Amino acid sequence: MAREWQTFVRKFEDMSEGDVEIFIKDLSPGPRKYDTKHVRATVAKTKEALPDSDTLWIRGESGLKYAEPWAIKVLEELSETVPGQPWENVLDAIEKQR
């Protein structure tokens, strides 16, 4: 069964289709809801563009939810963190690694 995930970006326009490295939150109900996964995944604007995918909700930096869900297919689970110094911007650190 398809699962639902959530991710945060600064601005909605920062989200791009294709293969990405992102942190996602598991929206499955229960005591572990909102557990974080750091993954490599393929994302697309619609489910039609990515068959057999899960749902990905996107929120901006103030927590505002993008009206339409995206689609995500997790390719690989990575470690819980990324290399970087405390207070360094996590999204920039991921970019830097690419």
Next chain:
Amino acid sequence: MAFKDHRDFFDRLEKEGELARIACEIDWDVEAGAIGRRNYERQGPCLLFENIKDYPPGYRISNGTTGTWSRVALALELEKSTAVRKIYREYETRLDKKIPPKTIKQKNAPCKENIMTGDEVDLYKFPSPMIHEGDGGRYIGSWDLVVCNDPETGWSNWGMYRFMVHTKNWLTGWPQTTSQLALIYKQKYLPRKQPMPIAVVIGTDPISHIMATNPFKPQENEAEHSGGMRGEAVELVPCETSDLLVPAHAEIVIEGELLPDKIAPDGPFGEYPGYRSGTMCEGVAVKVNAVTYRKDPIVTMIALGTPPDDSSIAASLSAAVSMKKGLLRRGVPVTDVYVPPEGVTHLIVVGVKRGGMETARKVLDYFTARRVMTNKHIVVDEDVDVFNMAEVLHAFATRCHPGRGIGFEWYEGRANSLTPFYSPEERKRLKGVSVVFDSTWPPDWPKEIIPIKASFNSIYPPEVQEKVVRNWKNYGLK
């Protein structure tokens, strides 16, 4: 006798009609937060959610322990009807007293009733609330007490910082980059690329949480001040996996290490200024090595937002008293400082014996000298009651000259990035500006040209006032 923990304070709150136990099942996912928030906005009682969805009986969430002045008064063991001015005075007096903490044996510490270490650590065992819809995660640390040590001087520092559950054994959080925790980390651990042991403590006695919000100077020990404020030593106990000492009667103690080379997302979070405003993904990551907790633990929540709530009330008290001391040290003739909770420490009212722009400038210099958490400062004469915002607003409207009575100061690298009106660029650079409104009469005006306030207490002679007060009922007035 001082309250030793969160629970015996609840007993007192219950006796005073200041506690509501919620017995029906509540969802930790947004519902508890929504109830807590609405309750703040209605100035309701402290809440104890006793039946949490997905969690065993006994696991609880509290909200609003000291979220009103009456509950702060009770925490200080004063009458709950004590006036704010009197609470300020009492706090100011007790702040000069210090009682060193007492270290007790682990076997006697309630917070050691249950211990998880290493692979057993699972933060999802606790009903950490998703406080606001759209937050970055479940904040187990919202009304907390975070302990870290300066390894060179032995200074044990307490602060209050947000921490969310990242995974079952990782926390992420956002102590501000200008906080004392950040200062210790950057000066003592980062140069050696060492992890810094920290403990996120949930649910202590009510005063210790308030002490964690107090902006003491570096090297001041909050545990000693908490003892002084309580009139009794705080009991501490060593952590399982570090040398840190933590309040022994706490509900939950999360022991971890702030890592020098790993990061993960924190936030966004609906913060104390009353907004969720873009602070995210710029915090710290903490690997959790152990969790110790009491039987039937209580997660302390603060459904932060528009004031008043525990944060704006505690900051009003602790910040104002520290500011008053600091201004006096700088030679400002202060009578009182008031931090109205509605101003969420962005707006400060300073009463002075002698006003004028020179004094106002000194006030602004004090507030902008180091890390800047405030941005609007109203300076009023001593005839204005700083605790009465109607009087303050009247003085501001009628005494502040829009051309000569306003001064401002820009700065960079030390602003409060949670200030909602700063642009993303300003937040990133910690660039800010503070303003002072001189709402006093110019000190060089001769007495006879100073307008006389047309209030009952100031425009009538004492004998007329006394006569009117004495005969009030005779006039047929209540």
